[in-house]
Structures are given as structure tokens and as C-alpha cells.
Amino acid sequence: MELRTLRYFVAVAEERHFGRAAARLHMSQPPLSRAIKQLETDVGAVLLLRSAAGVTLTPAGTALLAEARALLDHADRARERVATAAGAPTLTVGILGDGADPGATRLAGAYRRQHPGVEVRVRDTDLTDPTCGLRAGLVDVALTRGPFDETGLAVRELRADPVGAVLRADDPLAARGHLDLADLAGRRWFRFPDGTDPVWQAYWHGGERREGPVVRAVQECLQAVLWNGTVGLMPLGHRPPGELAVVPITDLAPNPVVVAWKDAGPLVRSFVRLATAAYQTTGGRRTS
Numbered sequence: 643m644e645l646r647t648l649r650y651f652v653a654v655a656e657e658r659h660f661g662r663a664a665a666r667l668h669m670s671q672p673p674l675s676r677a678i679k680q681l682e683t684d685v686g687a688v689l690l691l692r693s694a695a696g697v698t699l700t701p702a703g704t705a706l707l708a709e710a711r712a713l714l715d716h717a718d719r720a721r722e723r724v725a726t727a728a729g730a731p732t733l734t735v736g737i738l739g740d741g742a743d744p745g746a747t748r749l750a751g752a753y754r755r756q757h758p759g760v761e762v763r764v765r766d767t768d769l770t771d772p773t774c775g776l777r778a779g780l781v782d783v784a785l786t787r788g789p790f791d792e793t794g795l796a797v798r799e800l801r802a803d804p805v806g807a808v809l810r811a812d813d814p815l816a817a818r819g820h821l822d823l824a825d826l827a828g829r830r831w832f833r834f835p836d837g838t839d840p841v842w843q844a845y846w847h848g849g850e851r852r853e854g855p856v857v858r859a860v861q862e863c864l865q866a867v868l869w870n871g872t873v874g875l876m877p878l879g880h881r882p883p884g885e886l887a888v889v890p891i892t893d894l895a896p897n898p899v900v901v902a903w904k905d906a907g908p909l910v911r912s913f914v915r916l917a918t919a920a921y922q923t924t925g926g927r928r929t930s
Contacts, residue, residue, distance in 0.1 A: 643684060645717055648710040650677045651689065655707045656768065658861045659696040696865070715780065718765065733909045734763045736774025736781035743879075745800065745899070746785060749913075749920035756912060768858040770835055772842045776902055783910050785917065787877075788898040790842045795902050798914060800921035802896035803877040806888040808867055816887040823848045823893055830854035832866040832874040846875055848894065 653663040654674070664671040682689050689703035699707065718734075737746070753762065765781050767774040774784040776795065788797065807826060809816045815825060831852035834843050855866045864882055866872045877897055878888060901917045903910050 643681065645714065647677050647681050648714060650674055651681055652707065652710050652714065654678060654690065654697060655699055655703060656859045656861065658698070658865055660692075662861070695868075715775075718763070719780070721763075730761065731757075731759060731909065732761045732763060733757075733783070733913065734765060734781045735913070736765045736767055736776060736784040736786065738767050738769070738772060738774050738784070738786040743899075745917075745921040749785070749917050752916045752920055753913060756916060757909065760909060769860070769863075770838050770858050772839055773902060776904060782905070782907075783901060783903040783913050785901055786899075788842075788900050789845050790839045792902075795904055796906065797900050797902045798918065799898045799900050800917060801899040803879055803899065804890060805875050805894050805897050806878045806890045808864070808874055808876045808882055808886055808888050810867060810871055811885055811887045813871070813873075813887070816889060818889055820890045820892050823850075823891060826873055830870070830872045832857045832863045832872050834858075845894075845897070848875065848891075 650663070650667065653666050654660060657663040657666060660671050660675060660678075664674045667674065678690065685702070685706065687702035688700050689706055690697040691700060750762075753760075765775055772786050772788065772790040773795065774786050775781045776784045788799075807815070807821050815821060818825075826848065831847060831854045833847060833852045833854050833856060835856050835858065854872045855870060857863045857866055860876075860880075863874055863876070864886060867874065868883070868885055875891065875894070876882070876888060878890060880888070882888060899921065901914050903914065906914075
């Protein structure tokens with residue numbers, strides 16, 4: 643198994659859709675499909691079940707996904723150590739959520755202009771770790787969302803986004819102009835795995851203990867709503883598929899987009915400064 647093929651597989655498994663995975667990988671869909679077919683031949687098992695709605699993981703695919711993530715993380719750390727030993731300047735950025743956010747796009751351009759000789763490595767993470775691997779030492783700085791346990795970290799707020807309930811379009815509540823959290827009482831929610839940051843869970847679960855399917859990625863959240871009629875929360879700026887709707891929640895604080903770091907070396911300091919400018923924030927919050 644090649645690392646490149648494993649990256650393809652992880653993208654398809656996380657997006658639950660070949661078209662979206664191909665767009666994420668900046669490639670066309672046919673070679674991606676062929677690569678996954680070859681991977682299934684190599685491991686001797688069906689990894690993905692394909693349908694018109696997308697793909698789902700088989701038990702073999704679920705097992706390989708965990709191993710592939712671990713292998714890719716290890717390979718990334720090995721590259722970083724070699725680059726550091728060779729003296730090549732690198733910055734590893736953890737990103738959670740929408741990497742196509744206009745603020746992130748402006749930041750990428752500004753950082754490249756400011757540091758043309760720095761190799762920026764991006765680690766796209768799922769919803770189970772809002773620090774994007776910062777505490778584990780997998781990234782130097784994280785562009786993410788709060789709130790989460792900030793112990794030992796420095797955090798600066800870049801922007802705050804209103805939040806809404808994501809529902810099936812045919813849900814009776816979807817026709818409402820706005821909702822309170824109380825309107826969702828008794829409904830099944832998509833929720834995060836046990837062990838996920840409790841501050842993060844409390845916010846996205848609306849301050850209550852919820853029952854419902856466990857999810858790790860944005861697409862899994864949307865599919866849980868589509869297939870099971872569950873509910874959950876998402877920033878209003880995100881546009882779900884046409885079968886879903888997002889209704890503003892009036893009694894939940896806006897969700898902060900933040901930059902977080904542990905060790906403020908010169909590359910990280912510059913990243914934080916440029917991020918603040920790129921998101922056009924005044925009076926950003928910083929804690930440590």
C-alpha cells in the first residue's frame with residue numbers, strides 16, 4: 643500500500659463521496675475510483691459500499707481507516723523531522739472545518755507572500771480534536787473553532803459566526819424563521835465520541851447530554867441528519883445539501899473562529915499576526 647493511495651482512501655472515507663473527495667484532492671474522479679479499486683484488490687477486502695447517495699464504510703474499511711490515519715500521521719512526522727534536521731523552514735498548520743473560508747484563503751496568500759521560502763504543511767483534522775493535534779505536537783498552530791479547553795494554549799479569536807440547527811428540509815421545524823434550543827428538546831442529535839474535549843462537546847450539544855449517532859467529520863454530521871432525521875448544530879455560513887436546512891438558533895452564543903498555538907516561534911508569531919489581519923478582526927481575544 644502506497645501512502646498516496648492511503649491518502650486517497652482517507653479522503654473518500656471522510657467525505658463519504660467520491661466527487662467531494664476528488665475535489666478535496668484536486669484530481670478527477672476516475673483515477674480516484676481506480677486507485678480505491680486497486681487498494682481493495684491489494685488488501686483482499688471490500689472497503690466501501692457505493693450507492694447513489696455516496697459511500698459507506700464496511701467493517702474492513704473502518705479498520706483500515708484507523709490504521710491509515712495512524713500511518714499517515716507517522717509519515718508526516720517523519721518528513722517534518724527530516725526537514726528540520728536538513729534546516730528547511732517548515733510550518734505545520736492544523737485546520738478544522740472549512741478550509742475554503744475567505745479568511746483562510748486571504749491568510750494563505752498573505753503568508754506565502756510574507757514567507758516565500760517556508761513550506762507550509764496542512765493537517766486537516768476531524769471534529770474529535772478541536773485543537774487539530776496541537777497538544778499532541780502534530781501541528782505548530784491551529785486554525786480552528788472553539789470553544790475548547792484552552793489550558794496550556796494561547797488562543798486568539800478571529801471571528802464569531804452565528805449558529806443554526808441543521809435539519810432535514812421536510813422536518814416541520816425547518817420552515818421556522820428561528821429556533822430556541824428548547825424547540826429541539828427530546829430530539830436525537832449527532833454527537834461526538836466519548837473522550838472528546840468536554841467544553842467542545844457541551845457547546846455543540848447545546849449544553850445538554852444528547853443521544854444519537856456518533857460522528858467524527860462534517861459529512862458524517864450531514865449524513866446522520868439526512869438518513870436518520872437527527873438534528874445538530876452548524877455555523878450559518880455553511881451551506882448544506884438541498885435536502886437539508888439550517889435554521890438560526892437564537893439562544894446560543896456565536897461560534898468563535900480562532901487561531902491557537904503553544905510555542906510562539908517567529909513563524910507562528912507571524913502566522914497569528916497575519917491571521918488577525920486576514921480575518922479583519924478588531925479586539926481579538928487572547929488567553930493562555
